[in-house]
Amino acid sequence: MRFGDLHGLTALPVDHVERRFRNEEIITVLPARASGGQYSLLVATPPKAAVVIGETEESEHWMTYWAPWESVRILDDLAEDDMYGLTLSIGRLTFDAQLFGSDGQRALREFVTAVQARQAASAGAWPGQL
Numbered sequence: 001m002r003f004g005d006l007h008g009l010t011a012l013p014v015d016h017v018e019r020r021f022r023n024e025e026i027i028t029v030l031p032a033r034a035s036g037g038q039y040s041l042l043v044a045t046p047p048k049a050a051v052v053i054g055e056t057e058e059s060e061h062w063m064t065y066w067a068p069w070e071s072v073r074i075l076d077d078l079a080e081d082d083m084y085g086l087t088l089s090i091g092r093l094t095f096d097a098q099l100f101g102s103d104g105q106r107a108l109r110e111f112v113t114a115v116q117a118r119q120a121a122s123a124g125a126w127p128g129q130l
Contacts (some may be wrong), residue, residue, distance in 0.1 A: 019053040021045065024120055027118075030086075032095040040095060042088075046116035046121075051090055069118040077108070084108050088115075 018026050027044040034053065043050040049072050051065040067090045075091050075094070078085035084105045085098040098108055 001026065001087065010116040021050070024050075027114045028107070028110045030097050030107060031099075032086075035096075038070040042090075042095060042097070042111065043110060046118065049115075051093065051095075051116075055071060065090075067092075069115065069122050072115050072119070073110060077112075079105075086112065 008110075021043065023099045024045045027046065029044070030042045032040050032042050037128050038053050040054070041052040043052060049069060051067065052062050053065070054062045070092045073089045074086065075089055076085075076087040078087075078098075083098060085096065086108050087094065087096050089095070097108060097111075099105070
């Protein structure tokens with residue numbers, strides 16, 4: 001899986017990602033671009049959000065940054081013609097996802113729903129339960 005090939009896809013090769021996250025349930029995956037221009041995948045898992053950033057566009061190597069759901073902020077959403085977008089921050093990093101068509105709209109909606117559900121679940125949990 002090369003990260004440059006993932007930009008804008010609404011049907012991702014999630015099975016490749018799931019193999020790398022063997023012990024985690026994957027809720028949804030969203031291709032995005034970091035503010036520095038790196039192609040990334042935002043992976044929603046029940047306990048935390050994962051940011052997967054490719055070494056380079058052509059590399060099949062990546063690093064994973066785990067972030068608590070409380071650090072995920074939806075900054076802006078966009079709907080223009082047949083293009084849908086989402087800007088969000090995770091910690092100090094900013095990401096933009098731009099996807100086309102109804103599949104893109106659904107992918108963005110799934111990610112937003114996952115963020116909201118996980119944040120609500122985290123807010124309702126007793127300390128030490130997460």
